[in-house]
Amino acid sequence: MTLKALTDDQMEQFNRDGYCIIPAFLSHGDVTYIKDYYRRAAEANALAAAQDTTAWDQDKDEAPVLRRVPAPFDNDPGFREIFGSTRVLDYVEDLIGPSIYMHSSKLIFKPARSGRRKPMHQDLAYWADMSERQITLWCAIDPATPERGGMELIPGSHKQLLPHEDLDDYQVREEQLDLSQVRPAIMEPGDALFLDVMTVHASAQNRSDHDRLATVVNYYSQPKSDSQTSRYGSTQPLRAPLQQLS
Numbered sequence: 530m531t532l533k534a535l536t537d538d539q540m541e542q543f544n545r546d547g548y549c550i551i552p553a554f555l556s557h558g559d560v561t562y563i564k565d566y567y568r569r570a571a572e573a574n575a576l577a578a579a580q581d582t583t584a585w586d587q588d589k590d591e592a593p594v595l596r597r598v599p600a601p602f603d604n605d606p607g608f609r610e611i612f613g614s615t616r617v618l619d620y621v622e623d624l625i626g627p628s629i630y631m632h633s634s635k636l637i638f639k640p641a642r643s644g645r646r647k648p649m650h651q652d653l654a655y656w657a658d659m660s661e662r663q664i665t666l667w668c669a670i671d672p673a674t675p676e677r678g679g680m681e682l683i684p685g686s687h688k689q690l691l692p693h694e695d696l697d698d699y700q701v702r703e704e705q706l707d708l709s710q711v712r713p714a715i716m717e718p719g720d721a722l723f724l725d726v727m728t729v730h731a732s733a734q735n736r737s738d739h740d741r742l743a744t745v746v747n748y749y750s751q752p753k754s755d756s757q758t759s760r761y762g763s764t765q766p767l768r769a770p771l772q773q774l775s
């Protein structure tokens with residue numbers, strides 16, 4: 530018998546709804562480390578400025594706010610230790626199988642009172658030339674609630690890829706969705722949301738007086754291929770099926 534990381538109930542919810550939440554997935558130490566990593570990235574300004582000029586978003590008369598830190602898994606050994614750990618990969622293996630590659634990673638920061646809404650979308654639409662055997666792991670580093678920029682999900686929406694258009698963002702046309710089905714994910718620091726890459730989701734505006742930081746890590750079941758147009762992926766496995774290791 531293979532030991533599973535996800536409980537039967539969590540797996541059942543994932544298969545039915547396209548997501549499941551694991552409370553207290555990250556340790557207090559992990560959460561503190563990631564908060565500090567964000568603070569260092571923001572202070573140094575270096576990661577974002579060097580690699581992605583769109584990450585800086587400065588409102589008039591306001592100090593610049595680092596809203597996105599790209600590729601922490603590639604750039605920081607401590608982040609890699611957390612999200613490449615045996616424990617985390619055991620969960621990922623339950624969801625996408627024993628062949629696991631890093632796809633992409635980022636920190637998303639929604640500042641108090643000015644963090645914008647991310648409209649409804651499916652992650653796979655952003656890299657549609659890749660197979661759907663991928664998983665998104667979204668972790669709350671600050672509390673995430675409907676007032677504080679939390680995630681919103683449409684249970685059971687992971688069965689088909691919907692058309693996406695460049696509107697407010699690259700997104701699904703929201704009037705074509707049944708928004709009465711939307712469920713907020715209310716999460717504490719360290720809680721994890723495993724999300725099928727076809728689950729339709731959004732994140733709320735941050736209307737609270739508190740910042741909201743989260744990590745997004747996506748794992749893929751295949752190596753990056755030469756024909757792939759998406760820039761994400763890796764050729765080095767984080768985990769390989771046992772027969773490939775011998």
Ligand SMILES: O=C(O)CCC(=O)C(=O)O
Pocket residue numbers: 637639647652678730731732743745
């Ligand atoms: O963390 C967020 O606010 C939104 C994350 C998200 O949905 C995404 O990056 O695809």
